[in-house]
Amino acid sequence: MLLKSTLKLLNNPVNRLLINRINSFNYGTVTSSINLDFLKRDKTSKAMKAYLERAQQHDEFMKTQNEEFKIGKRHLANMMGEDPVIYEDQEKIDEAISYLMPSALYDKRARPMMKPPEKIFPERKAAEFDETGRAHHFLFYTSKPNFFQLLYDAVEHLNGLNKFEDNMTRQQKSVDPALRLELSGSEWINQDQLELKLVENIQPVEYRYFVNVMNRLIEHPYSFRVKDFIDIYRRPLMNQTIILDIPKPHIDKDGKSFITVYECLRKKARGDVTVRFPGSGKILINGQDVTYFEYDQSREQILFPLIFTEMLDKVDIEANVEGGGPSGQAGAIRWGIAMGLRSFVDADVVEKMRYAGLLQRDYRRRERKKPGQEGARRKFTWKKR
Amino acid sequence: MLRNILQFTKFSRASPTILANNYSQYEPHFINPVFKKDEQEALIKSGEISKIAFVPIKAPRNNDNSSVFHDHRVSKMVNYIMQGGKKELARKLMSETFERIKRIQIERYHKAQTEEEKENIVLNPVTILHMAIENVRPILMVTPVRRGGVKYQVPVPISEQSSYYRACKWLVEASREHDRKTHLPEKMAFELLDAANNSGRVVKRKHDLHRLCEANRAYAHYRWS
Numbered sequence: 001m002l003l004k005s006t007l008k009l010l011n012n013p014v015n016r017l018l019i020n021r022i023n024s025f026n027y028g029t030v031t032s033s034i035n036l037d038f039l040k041r042d043k044t045s046k047a048m049k050a051y052l053e054r055a056q057q058h059d060e061f062m063k064t065q066n067e068e069f070k071i072g073k074r075h076l077a078n079m080m081g082e083d084p085v086i087y088e089d090q091e092k093i094d095e096a097i098s099y100l101m102p103s104a105l106y107d108k109r110a111r112p113m114m115k116p117p118e119k120i121f122p123e124r125k126a127a128e129f130d131e132t133g134r135a136h137h138f139l140f141y142t143s144k145p146n147f148f149q150l151l152y153d154a155v156e157h158l159n160g161l162n163k164f165e166d167n168m169t170r171q172q173k174s175v176d177p178a179l180r181l182e183l184s185g186s187e188w189i190n191q192d193q194l195e196l197k198l199v200e201n202i203q204p205v206e207y208r209y210f211v212n213v214m215n216r217l218i219e220h221p222y223s224f225r226v227k228d229f230i231d232i233y234r235r236p237l238m239n240q241t242i243i244l245d246i247p248k249p250h251i252d253k254d255g256k257s258f259i260t261v262y263e264c265l266r267k268k269a270r271g272d273v274t275v276r277f278p279g280s281g282k283i284l285i286n287g288q289d290v291t292y293f294e295y296d297q298s299r300e301q302i303l304f305p306l307i308f309t310e311m312l313d314k315v316d317i318e319a320n321v322e323g324g325g326p327s328g329q330a331g332a333i334r335w336g337i338a339m340g341l342r343s344f345v346d347a348d349v350v351e352k353m354r355y356a357g358l359l360q361r362d363y364r365r366r367e368r369k370k371p372g373q374e375g376a377r378r379k380f381t382w383k384k385r
Numbered sequence: 386m387l388r389n390i391l392q393f394t395k396f397s398r399a400s401p402t403i404l405a406n407n408y409s410q411y412e413p414h415f416i417n418p419v420f421k422k423d424e425q426e427a428l429i430k431s432g433e434i435s436k437i438a439f440v441p442i443k444a445p446r447n448n449d450n451s452s453v454f455h456d457h458r459v460s461k462m463v464n465y466i467m468q469g470g471k472k473e474l475a476r477k478l479m480s481e482t483f484e485r486i487k488r489i490q491i492e493r494y495h496k497a498q499t500e501e502e503k504e505n506i507v508l509n510p511v512t513i514l515h516m517a518i519e520n521v522r523p524i525l526m527v528t529p530v531r532r533g534g535v536k537y538q539v540p541v542p543i544s545e546q547s548s549y550y551r552a553c554k555w556l557v558e559a560s561r562e563h564d565r566k567t568h569l570p571e572k573m574a575f576e577l578l579d580a581a582n583n584s585g586r587v588v589k590r591k592h593d594l595h596r597l598c599e600a601n602r603a604y605a606h607y608r609w610s
Contacts (some may be wrong), residue, residue, distance in 0.1 A: 044477075135431045182435075182436070184437065184438075184439065184440055185438065185439025185440060186439075187414055236439065237414055237439055237440055238439060294400040295473050296473075296476065297447060297448060297472065297476065298438065299474070300450050300452060300455075301447060301450065303450070303452070304445075304449075304450040304451060304452075305419075305450055307450070307452055308420070308422070308451045327447050331447060335444075352425060353419065354419040354442060355419050355425055355428075355434070355437065355442060356418050356419060356425070356442075356445065357417075357418025357420060357442045357443055357444045357445045358418075358420075358444070358445070360418075360441070360442055360443060361444065362444035363410045363411075364410045365410070367408065
């Protein structure tokens with residue numbers, strides 16, 4: 001019965017073409033228009049008809065958008081008085097837009113932009129069913145086939161690993177600890193990224209299911225066997241460019257090398273720090289020595305990076321700070337000194353400084369007072385009556 | 386498979402939802418810094434440092450530093466002494482306490498007749514603080530549990546962290562308790578020396594608590610039933 005109907009379907013050339021198309025791009029935007037003539041002749045399901053109409057509308061819309069984008073690029077080239085060819089490059093377009101329409105809006109997405117329409121309008125799913133209305137995917141009726149397919153795959157992998165583990169225990173082999181997955185440098189992609197990846201809306205609860213299932217997978221001793229699958233859904237935790245990008249010191253007129261670190265921030269304090277090498281351990285803060293700070297704790301903070309790198313008597317420090325209180329100012333200078341010292345110490349010492357957290361900027365600020373409360377956290381005294 | 390069966394029969398409950406601390410400025414994957422040189426060395430030796438090679442690390446706090454004079458317990462103790470955010474005053478009181486302990490111990494040292502006696506006298510006040518805290522740490526405490534309208538004092542074991550907290554708090558409370566004419570450093574020096582010697586009021590307080598737990602051991606099963 002099933003075979004017959006499929007054969008019948010395949011005999012129709014238009015249908016064959018359509019089936020091919022639908023199978024070929026399961027997820028993604030439909031880019032070319034589809035001939036709707038056969039709708040009159042064939043018995044196509046209502047769902048398919050609706051879909052095809054929607055797809056055609058979308059295609060036409062995208063087509064006009066693409067045209068407009070092309071013309072827009074030419075206009076841009078005219079306005080900037082340049083060759084239109086260079087505006088094939090998206091970076092050049094962004095540059096021109098920010099020049100022509102400067103914006104001080106905080107959110108980058110709120111500023112004027114000009115991007116290819118595919119980037120602006122979200123991807124749509126292609127048809128998930130054929131023209132008789134039968135779904136392609138066995139999880140179609142969950143309404144989130146991609147998401148549940150992911151969970152299904154994860155459990156499938158887990159079962160496979162269990163089987164493998166049983167086999168191994170039967171052969172009395174144990175896991176090589178060196179092969180264990182090292183995942184401390186990455187984390188699961190967040191909900192938004194997962195939604196983009198699956199082209200489906202996901203509830204927080206479902207995201208939690210995803211994290212739980214995947215965590216169970218990586219806890220398995222043989223999880224390294226499905227590393228490829230796991231890696232698709234992980235993202236690295238840290239951008240290392242900040243740490244690797246160590247500036248070269250300048251040379252002043254006395255022949256000493258120096259580095260100036262600007263924008264040293266902590267709480268409300270702002271300042272800049274200059275580290276000179278070689279030096280003799282002189283410290284100048286706003287024209288005074290360490291006694292600029294009244295409290296011991298603040299003085300200790302200034303010396304912290306110097307003691308840690310053992311450069312206390314090898315460099316000179318000059319700092320200007322304003323704003324905030326003593327501990328904020330000390331914290332700002334501490335960060336500046338640590339950042340400046342990177343240029344004068346070995347790479348492994350820089351790494352150790354990172355482990356000590358000295359290269360991390362402390363973004364913590366005073367927590368605001370809340371209405372209906374006495375302070376940031378403290379509540380008013382409460383009486384029942 | 387066996388591992389899984391064990392896992393699921395023993396702890397067959399849904400894994401709890403992990404809620405991020407809404408107030409933290411750092412993302413949840415940030416870890417605490419290792420700012421002490423010897424601690425870092427230990428990490429490098431054990432090879433655990435490779436685990437945090439790509440993990441972002443929080444900045445050390447204002448009262449942290451890598452100097453030899455920095456001690457975790459001492460800075461914690463300063464925080465317990467502190468009132469109304471006056472940290473500088475708290476630090477001053479702490480260092481005054483240490484000075485007094487040092488003077489008392491040196492006096493004892495010089496009064497001691499034999500070499501053996503001299504050797505037994507601890508001169509480092511920080512070591513004395515550590516000894517005092519270790520001696521005062523409780524291992525059990527009682528929590529009230531309501532059963533059938535009656536409140537029972539049920540003995541429960543306490544975590545290491547909370548035992549340290551209790552020890553420090555008792556020491557500070559004992560130092561504050563006395564007549565208002567004696568200053569905190571004076572009183573605290575005596576309390577610390579007493580506790581380090583495994584005697585005194587705070588150690589007694591610990592024993593009292595343990596005795597109470599012992600007396601209520603019949604109710605211990607209320608902890609889980």
